[in-house]
Amino acid sequence: MFNKVFVEKDLVNKSHTQDVLKKIRFNELITIDRYDNIFEKVKKPYLQKRDNLNLFLAKKRGEIVKEAPDAYGLGKEKHFYFIHAYNCIYECEYCYLQGYFNSPDIVWFLNHDEIIKKIDGTSKTHPNSWFHAGEFSDSLAVSHFTNEIPTYHEYFKGNSTAKLELRTKSSNTRALESLEPLSNLFVTFSLSPKEVAKSIDKKASPIKQRLKAIKRLHLLGFKIGIHLDPIVIENCWEKSYQELIEDLSNHIPISEISFISIGVVRFTKDVFLQFSKNYPSSNIRTSTFVKSFDNKFRYPKPIRSNALRLVRELLTHYGANPTNIYECME
Amino acid sequence: MILLCFAHRAEAEAFFVEKDFRPDNRLKNFYKSSSGEEFLLITGEGPYSALSKISSVLSFEKTFSKIINFGTAGALGNQYEKLDVFSIRTAYLAESSEALPQFKSFPLQVIEGLPKIDCITSTQRIKDPKLKHHLSSFADVVDRELWSIGFAAKESKIPLYAIKIISDATEDLDFCQDVKNNSFKLSSLLLKAYFNLFTNEKQKTKDELFERVVSLSDFYFSTSQKRSLKKYLSETEITWTELERLIKKIHIEENNKANAKKLLETLSEFSSPEFHQLRNKVKGFMEKLEKSGIRVSHDQTFESPSLKLTTDIKSLQDLNCKVQALQNFSYRDWEDFINGDL
Numbered sequence: 001m002f003n004k005v006f007v008e009k010d011l012v013n014k015s016h017t018q019d020v021l022k023k024i025r026f027n028e029l030i031t032i033d034r035y036d037n038i039f040e041k042v043k044k045p046y047l048q049k050r051d052n053l054n055l056f057l058a059k060k061r062g063e064i065v066k067e068a069p070d071a072y073g074l075g076k077e078k079h080f081y082f083i084h085a086y087n088c089i090y091e092c093e094y095c096y097l098q099g100y101f102n103s104p105d106i107v108w109f110l111n112h113d114e115i116i117k118k119i120d121g122t123s124k125t126h127p128n129s130w131f132h133a134g135e136f137s138d139s140l141a142v143s144h145f146t147n148e149i150p151t152y153h154e155y156f157k158g159n160s161t162a163k164l165e166l167r168t169k170s171s172n173t174r175a176l177e178s179l180e181p182l183s184n185l186f187v188t189f190s191l192s193p194k195e196v197a198k199s200i201d202k203k204a205s206p207i208k209q210r211l212k213a214i215k216r217l218h219l220l221g222f223k224i225g226i227h228l229d230p231i232v233i234e235n236c237w238e239k240s241y242q243e244l245i246e247d248l249s250n251h252i253p254i255s256e257i258s259f260i261s262i263g264v265v266r267f268t269k270d271v272f273l274q275f276s277k278n279y280p281s282s283n284i285r286t287s288t289f290v291k292s293f294d295n296k297f298r299y300p301k302p303i304r305s306n307a308l309r310l311v312r313e314l315l316t317h318y319g320a321n322p323t324n325i326y327e328c329m330e
Numbered sequence: 331m332i333l334l335c336f337a338h339r340a341e342a343e344a345f346f347v348e349k350d351f352r353p354d355n356r357l358k359n360f361y362k363s364s365s366g367e368e369f370l371l372i373t374g375e376g377p378y379s380a381l382s383k384i385s386s387v388l389s390f391e392k393t394f395s396k397i398i399n400f401g402t403a404g405a406l407g408n409q410y411e412k413l414d415v416f417s418i419r420t421a422y423l424a425e426s427s428e429a430l431p432q433f434k435s436f437p438l439q440v441i442e443g444l445p446k447i448d449c450i451t452s453t454q455r456i457k458d459p460k461l462k463h464h465l466s467s468f469a470d471v472v473d474r475e476l477w478s479i480g481f482a483a484k485e486s487k488i489p490l491y492a493i494k495i496i497s498d499a500t501e502d503l504d505f506c507q508d509v510k511n512n513s514f515k516l517s518s519l520l521l522k523a524y525f526n527l528f529t530n531e532k533q534k535t536k537d538e539l540f541e542r543v544v545s546l547s548d549f550y551f552s553t554s555q556k557r558s559l560k561k562y563l564s565e566t567e568i569t570w571t572e573l574e575r576l577i578k579k580i581h582i583e584e585n586n587k588a589n590a591k592k593l594l595e596t597l598s599e600f601s602s603p604e605f606h607q608l609r610n611k612v613k614g615f616m617e618k619l620e621k622s623g624i625r626v627s628h629d630q631t632f633e634s635p636s637l638k639l640t641t642d643i644k645s646l647q648d649l650n651c652k653v654q655a656l657q658n659f660s661y662r663d664w665e666d667f668i669n670g671d672l
Contacts, residue, residue: 004467006467028407030466030467042422042431042468043433044435045437048420048448051446052446052448102433235603280564285601285602285604286565287565287601288604288605288608290630290632290633300632301668301669301670302611302632302668302669302670302672303670304670305668305670306671307670
């Protein structure tokens with residue numbers, strides 16, 4: 001799975017580190033002082049994640065909890081995201097990480113107690129806030145290796161005013177299934193029409209598997225959120241979304257989804273350059289794109305507003321409460 | 331034409347034997363094959379010498395379709411054995427006696443059929459095992475010139491390939507002498523890899539497709555149209571068969587410029603049907619205003635519904651005609667269109 005695994009020397013003898021090392025496959029183990037002496041020191045091409053992916057087991061220093069940008073979540077509460085990992089094992093063509101970090105190598109931060117301490121401090125200053133995992137990495141995909149979910153579950157169980165969102169494109173719900181559902185824990189799944197997901201959500205769980213995972217967790221009593229983001233306009237996209245939402249409604253009553261975000265595919269300039277280089281034959285047809293209100297590259301407003309309206313109408317038609325739908329980053 | 335680069339003449343020896351390379355008087359250590367299809371450059375050892383030499387060549391000879399760097403490299407890990415041959419995936423740089431890695435890197439074209447590894451070019455010869463271990467965090471092998479060739483190739487937008495042969499393993503300290511003693515063997519293996527991997531390449535490149543289109547006798551492309559054509563060919567990954575199908579759909583006129591315009595419009599639709607549809611809608615909105623002589627420009631990004639109208643009034647009748655056209659124009663429909671009512 002990994003070529004080299006770099007472990008910070010202060011962590012190498014910790015039991016959590018050893019547990020992780022036992023579960024993963026790699027070619028070479030190297031002990032280092034600090035991950036940031038190596039990670040991003042050279043510009044490593046993004047697509048090397050396919051055949052030369054390294055892993056760092058490290059301690060997160062500096063800013064651990066960050067305020068999310070506007071239009072990030074539902075409601076007027078404050079939204080924060082916390083950083084427990086950098087980079088992802090999946091390879092979604094539109095992923096902003098390809099232009100965000102200068103390396104596709106993965107960093108798993110293992111100082112979860114310190115991360116929780118920061119969440120706790122922020123939560124005390126800003127009660128009723130949301131804390132999102134999965135900004136820089138999928139929050140469930142490798143949770144059976146990293147095994148941090150019970151630690152976060154424990155904290156949020158005792159702090160019901162703070163809300164936790166675990167955002168994923170995986171169907172790996174093993175870590176959650178043995179835990180009790182919480183009123184402030186939301187497991188959210190990003191979905192696209194199955195053919196689109198097959199072509200652009202490379203290596204992520206197929207939509208069929210994600211839908212099954214949604215059903216599984218919903219039946220166990222977990223709160224579910226859905227991200228219909230990014231919407232990609234391709235041939236017959238309206239029909240594909242109609243089928244997706246109908247399929248979703250066969251796995252969970254749409255009215256019982258806690259919130260649904262909708263957003264159209266978009267790129268910052270850096271990500272756009274990387275995307276164009278990495279995926280020149282992508283099904284995401286960017287020749288339509290214009291520089292929009294926040295300098296991100298998007299479909300022209302008439303096209304994206306039409307798409308958002310149509311998806312919103314479909315969702316309400318299938319029973320979604322309109323107040324639970326929000327437009328992400330629009 | 332292809333440029334073959336080597337740091338040392340000894341590494342290129344088998345190439346000199348196999349092919350009839352003659353000095354090209356424009357630069358010392360620069361050679362041209364008798365067929366005129368291949369050039370060979372000896373860059374000298376070290377990234378500064380290589381950068382200087384290759385930049386000189388690329389400044390006066392601009393016809394290369396690819397550059398291939400051949401050479402020896404030192405292994406940074408124990409998994410590599412002497413005489414193993416690799417295609418390099420990324421070129422990194424380490425500077426100074428401490429071998430400090432530099433941020434800038436250059437991805438290379440990889441060669442199918444060879445294992446892929448990464449190479450770090452060092453400004454110093456790396457003999458110290460500690461430095462080898464340090465560099466192994468970033469790359470698999472170390473050489474003395476590839477990063478510089480990558481830099482120059484990128485500036486000139488020429489695809490770069492590199493074939494490296496392992497000349498010394500991690501524990502070898504006297505590798506310089508070993509390389510000297512085995513130079514012809516190493517060079518022959520590089521030549522063999524070159525013959526196997528490059529001489530039968532038949533795949534049509536995008537540039538070849540482009541050349542084929544612009545040479546069609548019914549079409550004349552201006553410089554900006556050529557740019558658009560390149561853009562569409564690159565965006566769509568279209569094949570010649572598909573392109574032929576699109577060309578057959580065009581109603582060919584006597585005017586070659588008009589034919590080129592039609593082909594570009596067809597390619598635009600092929601590359602992005604939604605945008606094409608959007609433009610047709612805009613055309614529909616503006617048609618009557620334009621017909622009455624009012625020029626309309628809109629926000630090209632479609633973020634705002636604002637319109638800019640310009641016109642000249644030539645007579646009272648002309649004024650009335652334009653006022654009528656404006657009264658018939660529904661700004662509300664335009665606003666709804668911008669807001670997604672398609």
